[in-house]
Amino acid sequence: SAVISQKPSRDICQRGTSLTIQCQVDSQVTMMFWYRQQPGQSLTLIATANQGSEATYESGFVIDKFPISRPNLTFSTLTVSNMSPEDSSIYLCSVVAQGAQETQYFGPGTRLLVL
Amino acid sequence: AQSVTQLDSQVPVFEEAPVELRCNYSSSVSVYLFWYVQYPNQGLQLLLKYLSGSTLVKGINGFEAEFNKSQTSFHLRKPSVHISDTAEYFCAVTVYNQGGKLIFGQGTELSVKP
Numbered sequence: 075s076a077v078i079s080q081k082p083s084r085d086i087c088q089r090g091t092s093l094t095i096q097c098q099v100d101s102q103v104t105m106m107f108w109y110r111q112q113p114g115q116s117l118t119l120i121a122t123a124n125q126g127s128e129a130t131y132e133s134g135f136v137i138d139k140f141p142i143s144r145p146n147l148t149f150s151t152l153t154v155s156n157m158s159p160e161d162s163s164i165y166l167c168s169v170v171a172q173g174a175q176e177t178q179y180f181g182p183g184t185r186l187l188v189l
Numbered sequence: 190a191q192s193v194t195q196l197d198s199q200v201p202v203f204e205e206a207p208v209e210l211r212c213n214y215s216s217s218v219s220v221y222l223f224w225y226v227q228y229p230n231q232g233l234q235l236l237l238k239y240l241s242g243s244t245l246v247k248g249i250n251g252f253e254a255e256f257n258k259s260q261t262s263f264h265l266r267k268p269s270v271h272i273s274d275t276a277e278y279f280c281a282v283t284v285y286n287q288g289g290k291l292i293f294g295q296g297t298e299l300s301v302k303p
Contacts, residue, residue, distance in 0.1 A: 116293045180233040
């Protein structure tokens, strides 16, 4: 399986500011995703990060709030914009490695607290 | 639309006892099924998966799960748990050939007591 790292691992931010989370994989992957895990909750897909084109967002998530980039096959960023306390969550990236047949592997997550 | 239901939000069990974590899904099309584990303050780790073939799948840490198509279930079992198995367990489904979107259940908190 691919080795996935995320930066930062955690952060405390003030409301109204923005935070960019990075996801780096040690090998080329076919698909990359971003999920949100609100406190005590399960995971919800935010979007599919498409290499070289706009991300595909799930219902309830919009590009202005969660802009995503994926410039190549091993790297993606998620920005949480104009944050409010409701954005306090764990944000996780996941990948499907080449030949992995739709099996997703997750990064360690970024724990965000918005004050 | 697909959905996943984990029937127990919390499962307390004593060390060395057997455990079953229940998962049911609803889908009108073929799916792939997964179990992930999340230890405190960590990301998700893949325990096991069902893609095709044998309906009994074995995973890491002594866990296994059985895919039952008629009952649309994918229950996770371990014959003897350890304290270190204390974690949150998530069942998830993705529809075959639909871009890989994972739909998660609400999670089951397994608490193993000495």
